[in-house]
Amino acid sequence: MKIHKIALAIILALASFQLRAQDIVPDLQDDFSSIDTLPQPKKFKSRHMVGFKYSYDLCTVQANPNISQGYITSPVNFEVAYTYYSALWDYVNIFGLQVGARYAHQGYSSELNGWGEKNTIIEFPLLAQVHLDAGMLRFLIDLGPYYCYKLDTDREGGFDQYDIRHDYGIMGGGGVAFVFKNLELHLEGRYKYSLCSMYHTNKFSDLYWMLAYPRNIIISAGLFYNLW
Numbered sequence: 037m038k039i040h041k042i043a044l045a046i047i048l049a050l051a052s053f054q055l056r057a058q059d060i061v062p063d064l065q066d067d068f069s070s071i072d073t074l075p076q077p078k079k080f081k082s083r084h085m086v087g088f089k090y091s092y093d094l095c096t097v098q099a100n101p102n103i104s105q106g107y108i109t110s111p112v113n114f115e116v117a118y119t120y121y122s123a124l125w126d127y128v129n130i131f132g133l134q135v136g137a138r139y140a141h142q143g144y145s146s147e148l149n150g151w152g153e154k155n156t157i158i159e160f161p162l163l164a165q166v167h168l169d170a171g172m173l174r175f176l177i178d179l180g181p182y183y184c185y186k187l188d189t190d191r192e193g194g195f196d197q198y199d200i201r202h203d204y205g206i207m208g209g210g211g212v213a214f215v216f217k218n219l220e221l222h223l224e225g226r227y228k229y230s231l232c233s234m235y236h237t238n239k240f241s242d243l244y245w246m247l248a249y250p251r252n253i254i255i256s257a258g259l260f261y262n263l264w
Contacts, residue, residue, distance in 0.1 A: 080123035085220065087260030089115040089136075094253040095154075097144040097234065101244070104147040108154055113140035119260065121167065132165040134178065142184075142203075142228075142250045153191040155234075159184035161207050172215050176224060179208035198239035203250065205230040213260075220260040228252035 093110040117136035123129040138161065143154035163180035186201040188194075195201060211224030230250040237245035 079127070080129040082123075083119075083121040083132075084263040085119040085121075085260040086263060087117050087119065087220075087222065087258045089117060089138075089222070089256045089258030091115065091140070091254050091256035093140060093142075093255075095142045095144060096251050097248040098251055099144075099246075099248045101246070103151050103248075105152075105248075106145040106147070108143055108145045108152075110141035110154075113138065113254075113256075115139070115256070115258070117258065117260075119165070130166055130168060132167055134161070134163045134165050136161050138184075140184075140252075142252055143190075144248070144250075153189055155186045155190075156188040157184045157186050157203070163207065167213075169215075174213035174215055174220070175210070176213060176222070177210045178224075178226075179206070181205070182207045182228065198236045200232060200234060200236060203230055203232045203234075205232065205250075207254075209254070211256075218262045220262070222256075222258040222260060224254075224256050224258070226254040226256070228254060 091113040093113050094107045095110055096107045097105050099105050115136045115138035117134055119132055119134045121129075121132040124131055138159040140157055140159055141154055142157055144152055146152040159182055161180060161182040163178040165176060165178040167177075168175045182205060184203045186195070186199075186203065189199075205228060207226055207228045209224055209226030211222060213223075214221045228251065232249070233246075234248045234250065235246055237247065240246050
């Protein structure tokens with residue numbers, strides 16, 4: 037008789053423990069159904085722009101030895117540019133990238149007879165850009181490499197085997213953009229610093245080497261359209 041009472045007590049205890057366990061453990065099916073499985077929308081929207089830029093350039097060279105070089109003006113320079121803005125990890129929305137194709141000029145003047153020239157060039161800048169937005173204003177800072185090729189020169193006789201028609205270097209600057217819905221007006225100033233001499237070192241003498249690195253100040257205005 038005692039054995040039956042002990043077995044009955046054990047059965048009742050197990051049944052009570054099972055009921056308590058059901059109260060403690062949540063209904064997992066109900067909990068998982070409340071979880072939103074849809075991806076969260078992006079905080080920032082990527083921006084794609086294409087634009088046309090006009091610039092007024094001041095051109096000279098850094099020469100060694102000194103050839104009394106000075107600036108020449110170039111009022112006819114055009115560029116087609118594509119700009120892409122995207123937030124870094126959808127968190128920091130200040131970075132962009134701009135690539136362009138530019139028809140422009142470079143060269144220098146000189147007080148010495150027989151020196152000075154102006155080259156027509158096609159140029160391809162690739163610039164990293166930082167933009168800080170403030171309502172209808174956007175402040176711009178950019179820096180990056182460029183490559184260009186000399187198409188023509190106004191020097192008598194044209195190019196010869198001692199001229200270097202390829203050019204490359206660093207370009208950087210800053211400016212401000214005025215934002216009007218899908219249109220933007222960009223006003224910028226840049227400085228172009230060439231890393232390639234215009235001439236082979238022995239162009240003028242086998243005894244005295246000549247180096248001339250182009251330096252341009254570029255003041256531009258551009259109209260950009262937001263594609264999407």
